[in-house]
Structure formats: C-alpha cells, structure tokens
Amino acid sequence: MKTPTIYPNKLLQMVRQEVFEASDATTWESSVICIGEWQDAAGLPVQLQLCVQKDEAEFMESPQPTNSVFCPEKTPVDYMRQMQHYRVEAEQLRADGVPALQRLVTVARGDTGQASTIARFLLGLYNDRRFPFPMTNLRSIDTELFDDCMTVLAMDARACQQEVHLYFKDGLRIWEEMAKDWGVRDHTKAYQP
Numbered sequence: 001m002k003t004p005t006i007y008p009n010k011l012l013q014m015v016r017q018e019v020f021e022a023s024d025a026t027t028w029e030s031s032v033i034c035i036g037e038w039q040d041a042a043g044l045p046v047q048l049q050l051c052v053q054k055d056e057a058e059f060m061e062s063p064q065p066t067n068s069v070f071c072p073e074k075t076p077v078d079y080m081r082q083m084q085h086y087r088v089e090a091e092q093l094r095a096d097g098v099p100a101l102q103r104l105v106t107v108a109r110g111d112t113g114q115a116s117t118i119a120r121f122l123l124g125l126y127n128d129r130r131f132p133f134p135m136t137n138l139r140s141i142d143t144e145l146f147d148d149c150m151t152v153l154a155m156d157a158r159a160c161q162q163e164v165h166l167y168f169k170d171g172l173r174i175w176e177e178m179a180k181d182w183g184v185r186d187h188t189k190a191y192q193p
Contacts, residue, residue: 090159097155100148101167107145108178114141119182121149125156125164126175130186 108119117137124133138146156164165171179186 090161093151093155093159094161096151097159098167100151101155101164104145104148104152105168105174109174109181114145116182117141118145118149119178120184122152122164123175123179123184125152130188131179131184132187 104118104122108115108122117140120131120133120137123131138149141149152164163171165175168174178184
C-alpha cells in the first residue's frame, strides 16, 4: 500500500471556509472534505475524508466508512497535525528500514551461522502463513542483526508502503529461492518428508 498523500493547506483552507467562515453558522450542520488520496493494495483509489460536524470531527476512508476514526475531543487541525506526524515518522522508518532490509537480505543469502535465522525472519515477513517464524529465534543473533530486524519490522508494521520483497527488483524470485536454499517448509502445503 502506498503512503497517503495529505494536503494540509487544502485542509486548513477548506476547514476555514466551510466551518469558521460559514455565512450562517446557526444552520451549518456538516462538511465532508477530502484531505488525502492513495491506492489500496488492490490498486483501487481510496480517499481520506474529514467529516466536520459542528464541534466534532471524524476521519473516514471512502468507500469504506466503517474504518473511520471518531474522536470528538480533537479538532480538524489536531487531526492534520497527527497525520503530518505520522507521515514524517513513516518517512524516517523507511529511510532507516530499507538499508537495514538490504543488509539482512545480503546476510540471508550468505552462509554465516546466522543466515538461516535471518532468512526465516525475512520469509516470515514475506508470508507468515506459509513461513511462520518463532520470534524467540531472534535471541540467537548478533546485536547488529537484531537491531536491523527490529528496524525492518518497525518499517513493515508502521510504515508499510509495500511488501518487503517488493523493495528488490527481483524480490519474489529472491524470497522463493531463499526458502528453497534454506529448506524452509511451506506450511500451506501438505507435509512430505
């Protein structure tokens, strides 16, 4: 999934226009404002909308308003600041995470004693249903590799722009070869000794 594009200036301008400068504030009920848009995992367009109702604000993703967040004690400007904070945080997580991911793939494709654990960790991020990874296995790796694993995990969990294998030109092939090279069993297939 791509990171949402947020339009803070548009949000401020429209909130002022729709809410604070309404010609007849007594009859004004609500406004829905598009403040960001992106594509979901299936490539379908999604909009982040801000619904302002008198003194309440609600964010919703259309076409699925059931995933909305409602918090009446926050103002639209609070939400805008929060979204800006998340965007900056996501950029930093990716700036740290992508190089860490590259280092881990290099290790996983090597023949060191820790390569198998790193490969299994990466395969778990890639598809945990096929390649489950017990997190306690991370106890056996060096501090630098552990830190890289945590950095990649944070990027994947908090700033997921795409699946981990898609950060590489031939990522699907690399990850499938990694599973084959290390003999990691696909748990979605029947066990065959």
